[in-house]
Amino acid sequence: MLIGQSAPRPAARVQQLTKTYGSGEGMVHALAGVSVSIRRGEFTAIMGPSGSGKSTLMHIMAGLDAPSSGQAWIGDTEITGRSDTELTVLRRRRIGFVFQAFNLVPTLDALGNILLPFDLDGRRPTDAERTRVDRLISALGLSGRLRHRPHQLSGGQQQRVAIARALATAPDLVFADEPTGNLDSRSSRQVLGLLAVASREGGQSIAMVTHDPIAAAYADRVLFLGDGRIVADKPRQTAEQIAAFLLAAEPAPETGSATGATTTAATQQVPA
């Protein structure tokens, strides 16, 4: 408690996290001892190439998967070693989710999807929560779409409904997993801007997994993962700085022809 008052307690924290798949020679270390805190009120980007362990880290932090060893906390609550039902209730009350695609329940309209975390909890939103939800709906420009079902909404609109749902309960942490992966660049900018505003003005803690340097440039802090470890922890970066760091961190290519291919592929990711 004393520590909590001197330094703001983190929104989420993991300690010496490992995750292995398989056994013997075929054993894969998805996470090889990760310790990190997601600071409260910050917009944190988690970056890394595929296979770096960033998705596994997010799954464990969000109580979706269990680590092989180590501990994880949401706020002050340790989530490792808890039962499936405890984790499920914790997710619905204290964590918000935005995914790349298929975020919404197709049989519910937009409002039904936004209020789903309350419904799953078997309660109606309080007056304060309802006011918050109404503000979110108008800020996200969804007022005219509340009775639409997901298939009647564009990709960007669906993502905004997902953001409204994730923010509705004012959770300890919002996890966003490649939230712009399926969007055109204009909708992407809009979605990222909304997340940044939610963090800056609403004090919402957000952790976003992405491989896109432009998306990560919206974040206050960028964590780089490689081979199941945190390889860098940097404050706000430009997209160019992020892309340059990713390029430098690429493992040395083995043959000349592969060099060319890797460089070309990486260069294409660097924004103009």
Added chain:
Amino acid sequence: MTATLSGLITEPGPAAAPRRRVRPRLEPGLGASVLVAALSSAFGVVLISATGYLEAMLRADPDMGRSDTVAFLLSFLGTVLLGLAIYVAAVVTANTFATVVAGRTRRIAQLRLLGATARSQRAQVARQGLIVGAVGSVLGLLIGTAMAMGGVALAGSALDLDVDYLVPRPSLFGPAVIVALTTWAAAWAGSRRVLTVTPLQALGAADEPAYEQVVRRPARHATAGFLLVTGGALLVGGIGIGLLSPYGVVVAFVGGLLSFTGLVVGAAVLMPPLLRLVGRAFGGSTAARLAAENALRYPERSSRMAIGIVIGVTLVTMLAVAAESVSARIAAAWRGPLPAEMQRPLDTFTAVMTALVAVSAAIAAVGLVNLLTLGVRQRRRELGLLRTLGLTTGQVRRMVLLEATHLTVTALLTGLVLGIGYGWAGAQALMGSVWLGPELTGALVPPALPPGPIVIVVGATAALTLIAAAVSVRPAVRVTPIDALAAG
């Protein structure tokens, strides 16, 4: 056989053979279609054998031997019952294939993208129907023949009869062939949606089946409306004529047949509002609301799932209510219970008919369990999303149970109301004019409800609900939150 089976069973490539044996696997959901075909084909074989045996028995009896009418009635009833079973089986099979096709949209789209024509894709699905039908029919033929032989032997020894009746005969191939062909046709009808799959659907990232509206089919709806109105009018007319003459029952029978066919044809329009009503009655919890929406997600699929159960419940209730109403009327006239020699044949007839109708209900039940399970499997990603957002496994269980309950309760209530209505109409039209004293003759008498059969129908529906929920909940609770993300 191997050549024909290759379309149906996902085989490993020849290269995979030496290393590890991959068990050939039936496409999920089609196993139930084999069962449905086998059930109807076995039923046909048993019916033909039973009526044949009864005929032989009558002929052997010197007193009854002249009764050609009885023989005709027997084969007429047998044909109607078999036709009913095959009809229900066809509805179930068409529904199964439509559902399988919906789950296979992506694969069909990929093949279309690579150049396969929609027509060839549909033909492939229909071919699976022919194989499923053939396999099921042959199984049913063998099982039915064995059952019939066992039954003949049992009847012979139990009743000490010396009836010369050989079960295996060419006519037994009749139902088997009809069932195989109907299954083929049903698969063809159910695969209509293959034609609407576009190659582009293979490229879309978010390719979840959209919330489906009831397809507008003006011709079908007009037919249903016409049958309902005409049938209803004949039914009322039959009851009216029945006050003067027992022949009213013939008019009422035709009216019942037409109006009920109208209900079945128009099920896709008539059932969803009832499903919605029943869904609302289960309250506003998330599990209940999601379940109610799931039952309405594919209105046609749900309607066809429910209609088989409606048919079974209606016919069983109708027979019981008609028999009870007739005997109650006679009992009221005589101011005492029916004499045993009148009551017993009536009870026996009702019991035998109920058992025979129950076969159709069982076929419909197989279809309901199978389709609910298929529906759950096809919603894997959505279930994963809900689990991520905080739906506990307990809530998943409740949702699946409620989904099954919405369907069965809707079907049960519809069937009970229709059965009581038709049963009463039949009894009224038959007995309205029979002289049973001044109070009862030419008067409308309310239906008599037999508690026993109604309890059995309700109990059987409850059991079906639990079985359907138990089977379909297993794939549902196995879904983890990660499944929703991995599928992306």
